[in-house]
Amino acid sequence: MDVERIQAHCLAKPGAWPDDPWGHEHPVIKVGSADRAKIFAFLREDGVGVKAGTREVADEWLDRHPGHARVMAYIGRSGWNDLSFEIPDDELLEAVDESYRLVVEGLPRKHRPDGWDA
Template structure:
């Protein structure tokens, strides 16, 4: 797993698009139209920030399973966001599943009229 393949995977989701609001090396991936779009993945050189649970308690399960490869995401971690590192103990398949779950969680919170067609497939 690397940042480019993860970006490609994220962008294949219905309605997903890259944005770089803070002019970092790697984009965030959003879903939803324009200014109303919401981030579901923060891409980084060695990790991806994802919504890993509806609450901090649920997201903490990742910390227990992979203590060396998961960190609470700064500023928004209290809301269930974690940074998952690749190239370590977390299998690529689990990272991709976490992307899927983050995407589904974020899309389900969008108003129905802003949800992309085919997002539940």
């Protein structure tokens, strides 16, 4: 896996778009209209930050992939982890898909993108 491939996977999701609010090398990927958009993926050169349903679920990633998964700074207590591209591709893509689902479900119904499946 690499950052270009994970970005393409993210941007293929309904309503997904890149944003660079902090001037980093890689964008964050958001879903929703600009005024109500929420981040579902933080892209890095060596991995991706994603949301899990709870901190307990996020901790399972830490247990399964020691050294390749870590709690994200500042928002980790809310269930966000940084996952390294050393984790198998299918697991990374599944984590991104789950992060997207959780974030979209958190949007008000009128702000959810057309074409997404719950």
